Amino acid sequence: MKQAISFSTGYNSSVTLNLDVPKTCIHCHKDVGFIAKSSTSYNSQTDESVAATFLCPSCEQYSVYEYIKVNTRYKTAELVNYSYTKNVTTNLPNNIEKVSADFVKIYNQSQTAEAYNLMDICGVAYRKAAEFLIKDYAIRKFPEDEETIKKDALGQIISKKLDAFPKIQNLAKATAWLGNDETHYVRKHTDKDLADLKAFLLAAATFIAADYDADEALNFINK
Numbered sequence: 001m002k003q004a005i006s007f008s009t010g011y012n013s014s015v016t017l018n019l020d021v022p023k024t025c026i027h028c029h030k031d032v033g034f035i036a037k038s039s040t041s042y043n044s045q046t047d048e049s050v051a052a053t054f055l056c057p058s059c060e061q062y063s064v065y066e067y068i069k070v071n072t073r074y075k076t077a078e079l080v081n082y083s084y085t086k087n088v089t090t091n092l093p094n095n096i097e098k099v100s101a102d103f104v105k106i107y108n109q110s111q112t113a114e115a116y117n118l119m120d121i122c123g124v125a126y127r128k129a130a131e132f133l134i135k136d137y138a139i140r141k142f143p144e145d146e147e148t149i150k151k152d153a154l155g156q157i158i159s160k161k162l163d164a165f166p167k168i169q170n171l172a173k174a175t176a177w178l179g180n181d182e183t184h185y186v187r188k189h190t191d192k193d194l195a196d197l198k199a200f201l202l203a204a205a206t207f208i209a210a211d212y213d214a215d216e217a218l219n220f221i222n223k
Contacts, residue, residue, distance in 0.1 A: 002021065005017055019079065032056050032057055036053075049067060093206045098212060102132040126197055135150065140212075178200065
């Protein structure tokens with residue numbers, strides 16, 4: 001959606017540019033026709049960019065957008081695509097996505113929820129990430145039991161399928177316990193918190209990724 005916006009270029013003079021204006025409000029997320037309310041001045045000798053302020057007719061909040069590469073001859077400028085989302089960096093073990101791509105996806109979403117301080121739901125999300133990681137790992141170890149593993153409760157999978165891997169089993173059990181606390185009205189383990197849940201989950205992911213690498217090394221040696 002383009003709008004003609006005027007920018008002051010000096011005493012009693014201005015230039016009008018035909019600018020692309022985002023149609024979705026960053027506040028209410030509705031598709032609206034922004035109302036231009038103000039703009040910066042423009043000096044072709046010193047300014048590299050201009051900015052315009054728009055009013056959302058739906059939520060009545062303001063948004064500011066920047067434009068660069070001003071071309072007064074063709075009456076154009078390029079919109080700077082700002083990102084209003086937090087930049088969340090995930091540090092997971094190498095190759096863990098080859099064991100469970102869904103775990104990586106859900107873990108990333110969990111971290112995003114935490115970054116936005118959604119503390120009442122991010123723990124539930126980490127619990128879901130743990131279930132996908134552990135079940136996908138169990139399926140990898142016992143592919144013939146895939147359908148049963150998908151349907152059984154997480155606690156049963158940990159008890160029945162991970163007994164040959166005690167370190168992973170212990171970490172998975174601790175993660176499940178603390179993850180369940182995030183979903184229940186009353187916490188059972190009041191001496192632990194979200195940080196402990198994440199620590200156990202990442203440790204389990206590290207052991208699982210290492211086990212994947214060990215299997216790959218064994219396949220390489222056997223060839």
